[in-house]
Amino acid sequence: MSGNEFRFFLSCDINLPVTFRIESLDGDTPVRPPAEITNGTVNSTLELYVECALYIDGVLFGLPTRTRLASIEKPFRWNELITLSAKYRDLTANAQLALTVWDVSSPRQEVAVGSATLGLFSSKKQLRTGKQKLRLWRGRAADGSVPTSTPGKVPKRERGELERLEKLMNKFERGQIAHIEWLDSLTFKAIERIKEEESKRNGSTHLHLIVDLRTFEHPVAFQELGANLLMQSPISPSNELVTVWDPEVGRQNPSENKQLKLARSVTRVVIDRDLKPNINERKEIQKILNHPPTRSLSGEERQLLWKFRFSLMLDKCALTKFLRCVDWTDAQEAKQAVDLMRRWAPIDIADALELLSPVFESEEVRGHAVTVLEGAEDEELQCYLLQLVQALRFERSDKSRLAFFLVKRATQKLELASFLRWYVTVELHDPGYAKRFYSIYEIFEDSMTKARLESKEADEGGEKLWQCLVHQTELIAQICTIMRDVKNVRGGTQKKIEKLRQLLSGLLSELTYFDEPIPLPLEPRTMITGIIPSESSIFKSALHPLRLTFRTEGGGKCKIIFKKGDDLRQDQLVIQMLSLMDRLLKLENLDLQLTPYRVLATAQDEGMVEFVPSISLAQVLADHKTIVSYFHQFHPDEEGPFGITAACLETFVKSCAGYCVIMYILGVGDRHLDNLLLTKDGRLFHIDFGFILGRDPKPFPPPMKLCKEMVEAMGGAESQHYGKFKSYCCEAYNILRKSSNLILNLFHLMAGANIPDIASDPEKGILKLQEKFRLDLDDEEAVQFFQSLINDSVSALFPQVVETIHRWAQYWR
Known part of the structure; x- marks a missing residue:
């Protein structure tokens, strides 16, 4: 030595x-x-x-x-x-x-x-x-x-x-x-x-x-992260020996800076074009490409990717990593990178979303991401619309290419127009970005109005569509007025319900039958024609949320919950991610009978929630003692498992598995038997997402909410149905791990949103989410890991004590 x-x-x-x-x-x-x-x-x-x-x-x-x-x-x-x-x-x-x-x-x-x-x-x-x-x-x-x-x-x-x-x-x-x-x-x-x-x-x-x-x-x-050492060899779990030279050698000096510039100069293009990585270099490059989007690249990794940039152009997964290794303050290097980017293999939507994150400031890079999004179908674009609106915060101009793209697509599709308008409307109250979103709102309104001139028929034009959206706003304002009047009524819930129905039938009778059908803000494809007073009510709660029943075109009905005084943006995000994960699972032919009910924030302290007929698990156990006894009422079958139909039990097992996995990944906390609901057909689902990304007000939370009553409904821990449950969990976990980059990128775009559990520390929240995917494990190891999580959750005794305390609190409340 x-x-x-x-x-x-x-x-x-x-x-x-x-x-x-x-x-x-x-x-x-x-x-x-x-x-x-x-x-x-x-x-x-x-x-x-x-x-x-x-x-x-x-x-x-x-x-x-x-x-x-x-x-x-x-x-x-x-x-x-x-x-x-x-x-x-x-x-x-x-x-x-x-x-x-x-x-x-x-x-x-x-x-x-x-x-x-x-x-x-x-x-x-x-x-x-x-x-x-x-x-x-x-x-x-x-x-x-x-x-x-x-x-x-x-x-x-x-x-x-x-x-x-x-x-x-x-x-x-x-x-x-x-x-x-x-x-x-x-x-x-x-x-x-x-x-x-x-x-x-x-x-x-x-x-x-x-x-x-x-x-x-x-x-x-001790050495600070990011210190400038020539030798940067990450420590692997095997504790392999690392040889580190005198740190003085690694300090930057003018001659080294010049050498780095020469290595990336235009004159090197001809030399680098034919360079091919050897076996060890290929392994190192693949390791870099497998890094999650949250990982920053070391100087050595950046240099390696730049050196072999030409040989990576056919790999669509390599573009985002290559763009991270560019020195965008160097005009020549930036120009060379943009030229390569335009000739790179077409990238996926998930990578395009990463290019819209705050990490990338170059207008050319962000514009390239929009080019990729232009090829997305409306349904897929709607899945990411919430995050794309948030990405407008990171644009350099109010009139960015992303803003015009979103407005253009919205003028062509009612659902996109409705959701875009509400997402932008909510952001108008953000002091830091109100001016930007107001500018986008004006662009949207002008585009919708001008679309009438391009339409062959005025009735199908953008002007009429814009009027439909304006009617939505008027409806929400009238509902808020009703809520204020109802809250001022002295007396119990029944008196408030009487006042509600009186207002709907009397002073505000125009709400009983609309002059023209209005797209339901929660689901714009559903056209509503009025409110049914006799079927509308109020929940017994401190905020007195309304349960409104609307008539729909064709003689149908739909029920929604309207809340005032509650910020629904975090619930909206969780449900959006739940819907996306449900879609990802179904693309792999795994339908876990999830219930992604709709949530829409119409302001910072108000919004609508889809009403799903169901009963809380706490009420089921109080009235029927067991979950199976509850199912006996609706799906009896003497020849079926436990005396109920096989289809009902299968639905229950699948939905339990789906929510266990997704709630674990999103780190949803404050789970108790009152926010786990059960439908008559056997679907279990979660509500109220006030704590996410690992936050929980209760001590000793289990990794996931899997109480013994749910396991007993499957026949116990030794039954074949419980075995199926574990199999569904592990399969779903590995499917979602494949899309970890997409999910992480979507959360990264929400970094600037005023959502409590993200805004407090966005970087930490995203790292917590990343940890849940256990990207260091292969599929087989991930199965073993998740099975151990299930076992830990079932055997967690302390949460049962907390559950009892919560029931007492709910009873006295």
Whole structure:
């Protein structure tokens, strides 16, 4: 080994999640809470768990993670592996683990037993590894600020002989001290004797939490992500050795910059045109092309793609990665890239959506994306319309090519026109972008009016279509007026219902029969002709949402829920993604009987929701005890499974599987038996999506909502129907993983939208979504992974306790 060659890892190169093991709690048993008497019995069993949070530069990163409960006498042992959403490359020098031991023995409140904060890097900026014995600060929650008020490491001035020996033991376990069998045996005995004497002399006055941090084959030195080193070799899970040269060599200097410019100069075009990658280079290129769209490219990766750009032109999947490696500040390089882009193999819609993300500012690149979208069918375009409207935020001009494309397509199709108008209308209230969206709204209105001149018949022209959309707005305004009047009525829900029907039949009787049919905003292909007062009602809720029944052309009926005072944009996004995933599954011949009911936000605090006749799972179990008993009412069959028709049970099993997978991927939280609904034909579906991307107001949420009553309805965990359920889950998971880039790109386009669980931290939210796809696994490994998730969800006991608490709350409410 030469003098300036070192064997160590850099933290910025380790693309692995931060993991550690919570082992045990040592020392005096925490003071017990007063004994609780329940049903005549005394409950004095301690129930402890450890809450683990990562703080980066004093700011919480991601959501805290909690261990399972430990309910045995001392020593309390968890021995549980914790995996955080952050990766080692994300850490800064001030990254800290904040660990708090909580006692939940008392049903009334959680009590902090003690806490400790551990810096992941030492004062010498080396990653801590191996076992750490942290002294707890009694009765306090951990503090993640810098500097922390709850440090877990004992200061040097306070360390005794025991702490010194424990530090040496840690080094011994990591292999930093040579193993000599005969000497080790004597040393261990001496250490145990010292421990016993120390305990007798001072007693166990302190509580300690034992944490085992991940170890690596070589020391890990702190290095910020993106630092300019020539050698950039990502650490693989196999912990392969990386040779890193003196960092001084990697610093940019004028001569290096000049060399890079020469490598990409126009004079290199002739040389590079015939270059072909060798086997190793092809493998590295394929690895780069498999990166998710959230991954930024290293300098070495950018240089490799540029070098072999001509040989990649036939690969449509390579264009987005190639465009990421271009230096757009260099006019010559940008011109060369645009010329290549126009001659590249045609790309898919998913890649076109990526080119409309905020990552790409070039008007030529964004225009190329619009060219691809021009070939999309109306149905496919409608699937992405919500995101395409949000992409207008990232355009340089109000009159961009994307804006004119959306307006042009909308003038040709009623559904596109209706949805585009509502999506833009909602954004008019965004202070930062109101001017831009108002400009687009005016372009849309002018185009719709002028379309009449190009139409052969005035009745089919854009002017009449625009008037239909204006009538939609007038209808929504009248409904809002009704809601305001109904809310002002004193008395219970029944009095408010009477007022509603009185208004519809009297002062606002024009709503009973419209002068002309109006496209229903939720489903513009449905033309509504009036509201039926006798079949309209009000839900018993704080916001008093309306349930309105409309007449439709042809003598039919449709029911909708109208809400005022509730932001439906997050629900709208989740339902849109649910509809898209349903479409992707059906394209692979997998119909999981999903119920993507329609949601449309008509303003920031109002909107419409499709009414689906159904009953909550909580009500089903309260009235019928079991799900199967409920199905007996509508689909009895003595020869069928469990006395119901095979078709009904199959529908139930499929819908359970579909929602388990999709709700897991989207990280939907706050699941309970009141927001899981069941239809008479056996379809189970979810409503109310106030928490997504991993957020959940309840502690210990299971990976997915799969309660024991659902498993029992399938015949139990050993039945063939439950086996089918798991098979459907795994098949759906792998199908959706194939479209992960499309789904990630759609969420990336929503980064600027005012949707609570995205707006708080868009980058973190998208990374959480990416993690759910487990792109590091092949299909077979993904099946095993998802089956383990199902097993964890079924066996999760604590969510059942939360369910009971929620039922009590709902009952008293």
